[in-house]
Amino acid sequence: xxxxxxxxxxxxxxxxxxxxxxxxxxxxxxxxxxxxxxxxxxxxxxxxxxxxxxxxxxxxxxxxxxxxxxxxxxxxxxxxxxxxxxxxxxxxxxxxxxxxxxxxxxxxxxxxxxxxxxxxxxxxxxxxxxxxxxxxxxxxxxxxxxxxxxxxxxxxxxxxxxxxxxxxxxxxxxxxxxxxxxxxxxxxxxxxxxxxxxxxxxxxxxxxxxxxxxxxxxxxxxxxxxxxxxxxxxxxxxxxxxxxxxxxxxxxxxxxxxxxxxxxxxxxxxxxxxxxxxxxxxxxxxxxxxxxxxxxxxxxxxxxxxxxxxxxxxxxxxxxxxxxxxxxxxxxxxxxxxxxxxxxxxxxxxxxxxxxxxxxxxxxxxxxxxxxxxxxxxxxxxxxxxxxxxxxxxxxxxxxxxxxxxxxxxxxxxxxxxxxxxxxxxxxxxxxxxxxxxxxxx
Numbered sequence: 021x022x023x024x025x026x027x028x029x030x031x032x033x034x035x036x037x038x039x040x041x042x043x044x045x046x047x048x049x050x051x052x053x054x055x056x057x058x059x060x061x062x063x064x065x066x067x068x069x070x071x072x073x074x075x076x077x078x079x080x081x082x083x084x085x086x087x088x089x090x091x092x093x094x095x096x097x098x099x100x101x102x103x104x105x106x107x108x109x110x111x112x113x114x115x116x117x118x119x120x121x122x123x124x125x126x127x128x129x130x131x132x133x134x135x136x137x138x139x140x141x142x143x144x145x146x147x148x149x150x151x152x153x154x155x156x157x158x159x160x161x162x163x164x165x166x167x168x169x170x171x172x173x174x175x176x177x178x179x180x181x182x183x184x185x186x187x188x189x190x191x192x193x194x195x196x197x198x199x200x201x202x203x204x205x206x207x208x209x210x211x212x213x214x215x216x217x218x219x220x221x222x223x224x225x226x227x228x229x230x231x232x233x234x235x236x237x238x239x240x241x242x243x244x245x246x247x248x249x250x251x252x253x254x255x256x257x258x259x260x261x262x263x264x265x266x267x268x269x270x271x272x273x274x275x276x277x278x279x280x281x282x283x284x285x286x287x288x289x290x291x292x293x294x295x296x297x298x299x300x301x302x303x304x305x306x307x308x309x310x311x312x313x314x315x316x317x318x319x320x321x322x323x324x325x326x327x328x329x330x331x332x333x334x335x336x337x338x339x340x341x342x343x344x345x346x347x348x349x350x351x352x353x354x355x356x357x358x359x360x361x362x363x364x365x366x367x368x369x370x371x372x373x374x375x376x377x378x379x380x381x382x383x384x385x386x387x388x389x390x391x392x393x394x395x396x397x398x399x400x401x402x403x404x405x406x407x408x409x410x411x412x413x414x415x416x417x418x419x420x421x422x423x424x425x426x427x428x429x430x431x432x433x434x435x436x437x438x439x440x441x442x443x444x445x446x447x448x449x450x451x452x453x454x455x456x457x458x459x460x461x462x
Contacts, residue, residue: 036116041082059109073231091406094208165327182340185347201408203411267455294346383435384440401421
């Protein structure tokens with residue numbers, strides 16, 4: 021079966037055992053197959069040309085990818101045309117539509133929920149919302165410059181402008197996230213074009229870098245070696261109870277993990293953007309020859325320095341830039357990690373889409389401030405389940421998600437903002453202690 025050519029008009033039939041072996045490792049290390057709607061596709065060579073990146077699609081090699089395919093793509097009919105040359109067969113009639121290990125009823129119920137969401141129009145954006153959101157960012161950006169222009173470069177206006185610019189960076193970060201997830205326009209290319217402007221010109225970062233990392237995170241959140249957001253394990257932190265014990269048993273000690281809840285305050289929120297992202301984004305753009313992204317990035321730095329150099333001089337402008345990145349970094353890390361670090365972190369166990377997202381994400385209570393402060397990522401559960409959904413609709417789908425969780429006995433975590441922040445530290449302390457105990461005694 022494996023080596024024969026398909027007869028014209030006749031589809032080859034495969035079992036889940038055969039598909040599971042084509043995961044990029046195993047007996048056929050060069051082969052990668054996946055399943056979408058019972059159709060089997062060979063992505064072994066295509067993964068390198070995949071617009072979303074080779075890794076994000078390869079993370080589903082050997083698995084059913086129906087739900088992530090539906091979640092990530094807007095024009096599914098168009099994408100399926102490009103998939104036709106990759107089609108090599110279908111599941112045998114006696115095979116279930118997804119892996120036998122997955123919860124059949126939960127998968128079916130979530131797909132019904134997805135259909136309900138589409139019928140309710142919750143995937144349709146309100147363009148006025150995003151226009152006003154962009155306007156408020158631009159107004160803050162202009163206000164920061166006007167303060168320096170009118171009041172001068174003394175300490176108080178300097179700090180006030182830095183806070184406003186830090187707010188601009190954080191809020192532009194949430195806005196580029198919307199365009200990156202294709203949740204503003206009905207056409208993918210329109211989202212991509214504006215995404216380059218927002219993340220490139222307003223923030224000075226490459227869209228390609230964000231896409232490369234962030235879609236992997238959504239495909240397999242908190243899955244070690246598949247989600248790049250947990251790549252800080254084990255070099256800097258021991259994350260998750262299972263992985264921390266494993267490190268201890270293996271007697272690995274890259275850092276004193278039993279103190280990681282303390283040094284997190286030094287190498288975590290304050291340092292990520294200024295000391296790592298700031299230089300790595302340029303390396304990424306040049307190394308991958310993303311010249312359009314690089315041009316957009318340079319337009320940000322040219323505008324920023326030309327705007328503030330006449331008032332602050334070279335040292336003052338450089339100091340302002342670093343302070344803004346420091347503010348942005350703290351804001352970004354606390355908000356993005358409050359939903360994930362305290363949650364389950366492990367190797368990919370290939371569970372269903374709904375369970376994959378729920379075990380890796382939690383929510384923070386809704387309020388006008390929390391919505392604005394986090395860019396609606398206080399609804400992280402709904403965002404992960406429906407990544408192309410416009411953020412202003414998360415609160416509408418939340419009751420339906422809660423109902424499905426209750427039906428299947430799945431915990432739906434929602435907590436106060438400050439509790440979510442504290443849980444980051446508590447979880448790091450717990451996993452550090454588990455590592456320490458295993459390191460000494462197992």
